[in-house]
Amino acid sequence: MTGRTPPLGDTDGLWRAVVAAAAGRCQCRGTCGKSHEKDGGRCRTAHGDHSHHGPVRLSAAPADPANLLLPAHQAAALPKAALAAWCPACLDATTRTARKARLAADPPTAPDALF
Incomplete structure (x- = not known):
């Protein structure tokens, strides 16, 4: 298996296009809470790198x-x-x-009392 093996659902090549545009590297610039300062402000994790969980697989997401x-x-x-x-x-x-920010901006309403 190569470092650029696409996921099974990548029938139209969208994942490949996104990962190629990112040069095979995570595009996070600190929204995860880490500054990635040592890596020029961008996460250094690349598709196919190895972590303690096994090979890293990048995702194409918003x-x-x-x-x-x-x-x-x-x-x-x-x-x-x-x-x-x-x-x-x-x-x-x-x-x-993002989930925490959404909850802070729009807290859930209290349920109606049954009694």
Whole structure:
């Protein structure tokens, strides 16, 4: 298996195009909470690198952190220009941060009392 093996669902080449545009490297610039300062402000994780969990597989996901919370069918309809390559660690951390920001901006309403 090569470092650039695409996911099974990449039938139209969108993942390959996003990862190629990112030069095979995570495009996070600190939205995950890390400054990536030592790496010029951009995450250094590349597709196929090895971590303690095994080989790193980049994902093509919305570049705008707010769009990471879109339903899957809406995120899948985004154009290539609105996508970025994300390593799992940065994608998870950025999604958590976006979720917290959404909850802070629009807290859930209290349920109605039954009695």
